[in-house]
Amino acid sequence: MLELKHLKKYYKVGETTTKALDDVSVSFRNQEFVAILGPSGSGKTTMLNMIGGLDRYDSGNLVIEGKSTDDFKDSDWDAYRNNSVGFIFQSYNIIGHLSIIDNVEMGMTLSGMSGEEKKRRAKDALIRVGLEKHMNKRPNQLSGGQMQRVAIARAIANDPEILLADEPTGALDSETSDEIMQLIKELSKERLVVMVTHNPELARQYADRIIEFADGKIQTDSNPYNGHDEVTNFKLKHTKMSYWTALKLSFKNIMTKKGRTFLTVFASSIGIISIAIVLALSNGFQKQIDQTQSDTMASMPVSIGAVASDSSAAMTDSQNSSFSKHKYVEADLSKSDKAQHVNKIDSKYLDYVKKMPKKYTKNIAVTYSTGMNLISQKDGKWQTVKFSNADPDAKTVDTSSMMASVTGVGGSVYPIDRDGNQSFLKKNYHVLSGSYPKKATDVVLIADRDNKISISALKNFGITAKTNQKFDYNQLIGKTAKLVTNNTYYKKLPTGNYVPSDRYASMANAKDTKTLKVVGILRVKSKNSDGLLSNGIAYSDQLTKSVYEDNKDSDIVKAQAASKKNIMTGETMDASTKNQMLTMLGGSETPSTIQIYPSNFKKKDRVLDYLDKYNDGKKKADQIVYTDMAGSISKLTGGMMDAITYVLVAFTGISLVTSMIMIAIITYTSVIERTKEIGVLKALGARKKDITRVFDAETAILGIGSGLFGIVVAWLCTFPINVVLEKMTGLSGVSQLNPVHAILLVIVSAVLTILGGHIPARMAAKKDAAIALRTE
Numbered sequence: 001m002l003e004l005k006h007l008k009k010y011y012k013v014g015e016t017t018t019k020a021l022d023d024v025s026v027s028f029r030n031q032e033f034v035a036i037l038g039p040s041g042s043g044k045t046t047m048l049n050m051i052g053g054l055d056r057y058d059s060g061n062l063v064i065e066g067k068s069t070d071d072f073k074d075s076d077w078d079a080y081r082n083n084s085v086g087f088i089f090q091s092y093n094i095i096g097h098l099s100i101i102d103n104v105e106m107g108m109t110l111s112g113m114s115g116e117e118k119k120r121r122a123k124d125a126l127i128r129v130g131l132e133k134h135m136n137k138r139p140n141q142l143s144g145g146q147m148q149r150v151a152i153a154r155a156i157a158n159d160p161e162i163l164l165a166d167e168p169t170g171a172l173d174s175e176t177s178d179e180i181m182q183l184i185k186e187l188s189k190e191r192l193v194v195m196v197t198h199n200p201e202l203a204r205q206y207a208d209r210i211i212e213f214a215d216g217k218i219q220t221d222s223n224p225y226n227g228h229d230e231v232t233n234f235k236l237k238h239t240k241m242s243y244w245t246a247l248k249l250s251f252k253n254i255m256t257k258k259g260r261t262f263l264t265v266f267a268s269s270i271g272i273i274s275i276a277i278v279l280a281l282s283n284g285f286q287k288q289i290d291q292t293q294s295d296t297m298a299s300m301p302v303s304i305g306a307v308a309s310d311s312s313a314a315m316t317d318s319q320n321s322s323f324s325k326h327k328y329v330e331a332d333l334s335k336s337d338k339a340q341h342v343n344k345i346d347s348k349y350l351d352y353v354k355k356m357p358k359k360y361t362k363n364i365a366v367t368y369s370t371g372m373n374l375i376s377q378k379d380g381k382w383q384t385v386k387f388s389n390a391d392p393d394a395k396t397v398d399t400s401s402m403m404a405s406v407t408g409v410g411g412s413v414y415p416i417d418r419d420g421n422q423s424f425l426k427k428n429y430h431v432l433s434g435s436y437p438k439k440a441t442d443v444v445l446i447a448d449r450d451n452k453i454s455i456s457a458l459k460n461f462g463i464t465a466k467t468n469q470k471f472d473y474n475q476l477i478g479k480t481a482k483l484v485t486n487n488t489y490y491k492k493l494p495t496g497n498y499v500p501s502d503r504y505a506s507m508a509n510a511k512d513t514k515t516l517k518v519v520g521i522l523r524v525k526s527k528n529s530d531g532l533l534s535n536g537i538a539y540s541d542q543l544t545k546s547v548y549e550d551n552k553d554s555d556i557v558k559a560q561a562a563s564k565k566n567i568m569t570g571e572t573m574d575a576s577t578k579n580q581m582l583t584m585l586g587g588s589e590t591p592s593t594i595q596i597y598p599s600n601f602k603k604k605d606r607v608l609d610y611l612d613k614y615n616d617g618k619k620k621a622d623q624i625v626y627t628d629m630a631g632s633i634s635k636l637t638g639g640m641m642d643a644i645t646y647v648l649v650a651f652t653g654i655s656l657v658t659s660m661i662m663i664a665i666i667t668y669t670s671v672i673e674r675t676k677e678i679g680v681l682k683a684l685g686a687r688k689k690d691i692t693r694v695f696d697a698e699t700a701i702l703g704i705g706s707g708l709f710g711i712v713v714a715w716l717c718t719f720p721i722n723v724v725l726e727k728m729t730g731l732s733g734v735s736q737l738n739p740v741h742a743i744l745l746v747i748v749s750a751v752l753t754i755l756g757g758h759i760p761a762r763m764a765a766k767k768d769a770a771i772a773l774r775t776e
Contacts, residue, residue: 001028001029001030001064002027004024004026004047004063005060005062007021007023007025007060007061008021008022008057009021009046009058009216019043019216020043020216021043021046021047021050022043022217023217024047024217026218027226028192028194029192030161030192031189031191032188032208032223033184033185033195033206033209034193034194034195034207034210035195035202035207036194036197036211037197037200037210037212037213042216048164050062051162051194052081052162052683053077053081054081054682054683054770055769055770064080075687078682078686078687079236079238079685080685081682081683081684081685082107082111082237082684083111083158083160083236084162085160085164086107086158086160087155087166088148088152088163088164088166088168088184089168090166090171091171092147092148092150092151092171093679093683094139094147096138096256097255097256098139099135099137099138100131100134101119101126103150104150104157105118106680106684107157107158107684108122108158110239110240110241110690111158111240111685121157121158121159123135124157125156129152131146131150131153134146144171145172145176145180148168148171148180149183151168152168152180152183161192162194163191163192164194164195165196166196167198168195168197169181169199169202177199177202182206185206188208195207208223209221209223210222239686239687239690240687241686241687241690241693243693243697246690246696247701249694249697250695250697251701253670253674254698254701264662264666264702264706265706265709267659268659268662268663268702268749269659269707269709269713271655271657271658272656272710272746272749273713273714273717275649275653276710276742276745277721279738280714280736280737280738280741281734283738284733284734284736285734287736288731301365301595301597301598302607302608302611302626302627303594303629304343304593304594304611304626304627305592305594306342306345306590306592307341308340308343308626309336309339309340309341309625343625344621344622345590347589349624350594352614353366353611356596357606358418360603360607361597361599361603362423362599363415363418363597364594364595365413365414365541365595367413367592367593367594367595368545368548368586368591369588369591370544370584371584371585373484373489373500374483375481375482376460377462378464382504382507383462412446412534412536413538413544414538414540415597416541422436422437425437427525429446429522430522430525431520432447432451432473432522432523433520433521434477434518436522437519437540440540441515441516441543442519442520442539443519443537443538443539444521444537445518445521445538446533447521447522447523447535448523449523449524451523452535453521453535454535454536455467456536457535457537458471458476460537461479461537462479462481463476477520477521478517478519479517480515480517482507482508482513482514482515482516483513483514484508484513485513485551486551486554486585487555488501488506490554490555495570496559496567497567512550548588548589551585551587552587554585554587557585560578560581560582566581604628608628656748659752659753661756662756663703663756664757664760666702667698667699667757667760667761668760671764675767675772678691678767678772679767679770679771679772679773682767683769683773689765692761692762692764696754696757696758696761699754699757700750702753702757703750703752704749704750707745708746710745710749711737715737717735721734722734722735
């Protein structure tokens with residue numbers, strides 16, 4: 001079964017050469033008990049290590065079941081030790097942080113055996129060596145003889161063909177030695193047992209064959225064997241240790257050193273705690289800034305009107321800092337007049353604005369200056385709204401008052417977002433009663449922070465109100481007013497002029513009349529939202545659009561478009577006044593304002609870039625000028641929080657590097673402490689990658705542990721930090737740890753510790769098994 005052919009193994013120390021094996025040739029039977037005797041340094045242990053694959057020969061050949069090992073790779077030797085060889089050591093080499101049964105299972109774990117099967121085999125092996133009652137104990141709970149029995153059970157659990165024993169009774173008393181020898185003698189009936197010993201009496205008493213060694217050579221052989229095995233289909237089952245197994249081994253080792261583990265985790269977590277607190281503060285401050293930006297952009301949107309101020313024109317004049325030396329004065333336009341720019345807003349430009357990417361802004365409000373013909377019911381009678389267009393009993397109409405108000409109900413226009421939702425209202429206002437509007441004809445009452453509503457707004461809906469009069473919500477919810485089209489509202493006189501009709505009931509019930517209904521009472525969510533919408537009535541920009549669509553082709557609009565005179569008063573009008581009159585009547589398709597509401601300054605800059613592209617290549621007169629009231633604030637705050645965060649994270653990141661170095665040192669210390677364990681694992685067939693995996697798993701556990709510990713501590717710190725900051729600044733909830741940041745920091749902690757511990761782990765994997773086993 002096993003044959004050594006001319007094996008040589010020389011060691012050189014300086015110019016001195018020691019011949020550990022000097023041309024050794026010997027064959028062994030499949031079942032026999034061979035004892036190798038010899039003085040220290042004779043080469044007997046070296047030969048045992050050669051047979052077990054723990055050491056490599058310089059020349060010659062080791063033949064197993066007729067197969068040469070000349071072409072064996074490291075993985076083949078690992079598989080050979082795991083499948084075919086069992087080791088019994090003088091110093092037991094039991095892994096201290098594992099239970100007895102876990103120690104016995106280790107070789108089978110490496111071979112990839114199922115949990116149920118290896119548990120059964122381990123129990124059978126322990127029962128066979130007489131440790132049935134001790135299998136769940138720890139190694140430090142056993143005597144020396146019991147420890148050696150554990151080593152024997154581990155050696156035979158995987159049912160190897162060869163059992164190698166190196167001074168198995170060297171640390172035992174005589175009585176225990178006899179018990180162990182009897183057990184090994186019994187095992188030799190099933191397999192080849194090769195034992196190295198200094199005790200010739202035990203060898204002669206129990207061994208079937210005694211080989212005496214000296215100076216690296218076999219001196220005598222009591223029962224030589226010259227048989228040769230035929231070449232067979234000898235195959236090796238390569239070992240494999242799963243990541244899960246490596247994690248379990250490492251976790252058990254860590255748990256045996258709880259104090260040191262906690263200190264390591266705590267020290268390693270300092271960097272994580274620092275960065276987590278910085279990110280939590282940054283996140284909270286950024287939310288405060290974002291909210292401020294959002295409130296700012298809601299109250300100061302990018303606005304495009306029919307007439308705008310061109311700041312670049314004003315800047316040109318101001319750049320001239322010298323004084324004139326002329327002896328005369330010159331008439332010129334004022335700076336404000338020069339800066340005035342008429343925007344030619346047409347359907348093409350409106351389409352361009354509406355095609356703006358939704359990621360830049362959700363809300364774009366397009367408002368038309370058309371007047372609204374409103375009537376409301378009071379005491380059961382219909383009447384014109386106070387802020388509507390005219391006195392129904394008058395033969396002429398004061399058109400100046402009509403054109404002074406863009407909206408017929410003295411209210412505010414809010415945007416419907418581009419997905420048809422009420423994101424503007426829902427973000428800035430909460431409902432005191434009723435609901436948010438759902439359609440264009442739904443209107444809401446806007447109350448201030450003191451729950452006060454404009455008296456004028458209430459009167460517009462036929463509600464008699466006095467100063468300081470209190471109303472229950474249900475007195476206001478559901479109130480209605482009628483929106484009447486031009487063709488129904490105006491009647492033509494025999495003179496050709498148009499005046500409002502006084503047939504209110506007929507107007508109210510006309511087919512094309514719309515009902516405006518108060519569906520909710522809203523109030524600002526925060527003091528920063530005050531003034532976004534005027535106190536009173538608020539309705540959507542969709543309503544102004546629908547009024548324009550209903551009235552653009554009305555009789556009064558057509559008549560006014562064809563006449564140079566005011567169609568209601570008969571007065572002559574210039575072109576500008578005529579255009580204003582047409583706009584008020586709903587005859588102009590040009591919107592009065594376009595308001596764009598980006599959610600923050602960064603998105604506002606993208607909106608401005610988009611608007612600027614429209615002007616590229618156009619003459620100044622054809623360009624569209626916008627008003628950016630929030631621009632100066634944007635320059636001050638943009639990127640400030642990011643810059644501060646980057647700097648602080650960079651500084652605190654130094655502690656992470658320190659943690660990584662510390663983990664490397666701790667892992668290196670662990671490697672030194674566990675050198676013998678590394679030798680045991682290699683003797684059981686563990687590959688280099690398995691050893692590396694064990695120590696990588698240990699650093700990963702420490703890294704994840706320190707990351708989680710750091711995140712928990714940082715999260716707990718947010719509570720006192722928020723209390724202190726609120727007292728100092730008045731800002732609440734500033735420190736907010738983002739869960740995404742928390743997860744990323746745990747991952748970073750794990751990765752850095754694995755990187756820090758990987759080099760020591762690689763060093764552990766490269767340790768020589770035979771040398772590692774001799775380490776004390």
